[in-house]
Amino acid sequence: MLYPELFKQLEAVRWNMDTDIPWSAFDASLLTDEQAQTIRMNAITEWSALPATEMFLRDNRGDSDFSAFMSIWFFEEQKHSLVLMEYLRRFRPELLPTEQELHAVRFEFEPAPPLETLMLHFCGEIRLNHWYRCASEWHTEPVIKQIYTLIGQDEARHGGAYLRYMKRAIGQSGIAAKAAFAKVGVLMASARRTSQALHPTNLHVNKALFPRDTVQSRLPDPEWLEHWLDTQICFDAVWESRVVERILHNLGLLLGQPFKTVQQLNHYRKELGRQMAASLEPGATPHVS
Template identity: 75%
Template sequence: MLYPELFASLEKARWNMQEDIPWAEFDMSKLSDEQAQTIKLNAITEWSALPATEMFLRDNQHDSDFSAFMSIWFYEEQKHALVLIEYLRRFRPDLVPTEAELHAVRFNFDPAPPLETLMLHFCGELRLTQWYRRASDWHTEPVIKQIYKTLSQDEARHGGAYLKYMRQAIGRVGDEARLAFAKIGVLMAASGKSGKPLHPTNLHVNQSLFPNDTIQSRLPDPSWLERWLDRQICFDRDWEARVVGGILRNLSSLFDRSFETATQLNLYRKELQRKLAAPDFQEAGQASL
């Protein structure tokens, strides 16, 4: 069971919103209206941890260990929204999100395979780690720079926790888990080439609400994320390469096999597909039931 270990380690790293954020260092002359607007939209996006947690608990009723971990993840992700809202409340109260704007990103996600969802959110944490590092660089106001640095460190720790659950899943179901992780890994590692890096907040998750079924589509400014990445924090190819490299390095360690490109990972995914489709493997699986 991983929950007690993760609770202890994340408890030691937890920051205090009143004591660890340097509120007194705020400099209004270094906060532009453009930057402040992005903080509002990021706060609303972080609020979407609420429906994501509801999804995780629904789809992982078979796994009390992982479901218990959600108590930590949900708390820390909601605190991300809260610290951004607190920043606006103190320094740009005109931009504090309304309750209706926050509630707009709470909607039902369609059921999905738990292992694929786990890998998707692991990749999402790797992306946010780098996105927030870049956001900290882009901002000029010292308090928000520190906030984004703090959030980036949290996201990195969350990615590490998800990785532990991925390793646990491989220990339990072997190649079934490897295939799920490789499938999503290929998708995530190759998404930057299409010009639209994928993240849980810009994926369609409710067929009945399509096309208004992504977190981003329900923001006050649905086009914000692409503009933030491309023209504001300038998340370019070099930064995208850090995300892809992180995905490939972690899967290399997880699978005990070296992947330098998404193409190599895709070849491994196809190898797993053939293996799981083989009659001998299917018979072995039936015999174990």
Template identity: 75%
Template sequence: MLYPELFKSLESVRWDMEKDVPWERFDPGLLSDEQANTIKMNAITEWSALPATEMFLRDNREDSDFSAFMSIWFFEEQKHSLVLQEYLRRFRPELLPTEQELDHVRFEFDPAPPLETLTLHFCGEIRLNHWYRRASQWHTEPVIQAIYRLISQDEARHAGAYLRYMRRALTDRGKELADQARAAFARIGVLMASAKRTSQALHPTNLHVNKSLFPNDTVQSRLPEPGWLDRWLDQQIQFDREWESKVADRILHNMSVLLGRSFATVQDLNRYRKELAGS
């Protein structure tokens, strides 16, 4: 099982909301209304770990190891929402999300193949790590800069944990599952490393997950400002082609190590995907 080792390693680097966030350094003159509103949107977005966890537990009912790991992931992701809410409670209480706003992003996700979902969230954690690193640079107030740095480091560790479960699917569960896993990893990897070719921000919270609620079946569509994510990325933190290339490169590097092939470009990974489909 991976869960005991992951619990120990993640517990050893866990940050404390009171001790490790420099609340005393808050400078009100360095926080604009525009910046504060984006903190609210991210606090609500992070709350969507709740329905995601419910999805993971439902779709991985036969996998106790991974389901146990969800206790760590869920705790840390909800903590991200909590620390952002705490920041607003202390310094911009008028922007604190309401319980109704939080409830609105809790809705049922349609069942999906576990391997594809695992890969999607692995890539999503890489993307979040880069988004939050860029957000920390964009903000000018030192406390929220520190919070985004802490959160971004968590997201990188979560990606590493998901990668461990992806590797397990290739090595510990038999040839049939390994073949399925390679196909799933390549398929989702091509999608998630291709953001430069799409107008859509490729993250699990921005993808459709419930046909009966379409088109209001993405987490982002259920926020108080459904279009905020594109504005945050394009106009505010300016997550440009250079930053997007860093995400793609990280995904391709990990896919190369995982699958034992060198993928310098998305096209390389797509060719590998086609090879698997043909065989």
């Protein structure tokens, strides 16, 4: 089991909201109304760890190890929402999200292939780590800069934990797991070709609720994320290239070969597809690598 070891590792570096946040260093002159509004939206977005956890537990009923790890992930993700709300409670109480606004992002996600979902969230953690690092640089008020640094580090550690479960999945499922990871990796590393940010909170997850079936669509301002990225924190091509590089680098380590470009990963994905198709031909011996 991975859960006991991950529990010890994450417990050892867990930050304390009372003692590790320099609340007394707050400088009101360095927080604009525009910046405070973005903190409000991120607090609501982070609350969506609740329905994501419900999805993970439902779709991984046969995996008690991973389901136990969700207790750590859920706690730390909800803590991100809580610390952002605590910041607002102390310094911009009029912007605190309402319970109704928080509950609006709790809705049912349709069942999806667990391995693809695992890879999707692994990429999401990498992306969010970079978003929060960029946000920390954009903000001018020292307390919120520290908060974004801390929660960004959490996201990186979560990505590392997901990577452990992905490695385990390859040991258990072989080429099927590799194919699932490569498929989603191509999608999530191709953000430059899409018109919207590629992150789990911005993807459609329930056809019956379309178009309000993304987390972002259920925020008080559904257009907020793109505005935050493009015109506020300015998450530009340089930042995006770092996200893509980390996805490709980690997949290369996981799959045992380097990927310098999305095209190389896509070629690998197609080759896995050919191997899987050949293994299904009559009389063929299943090939698992």
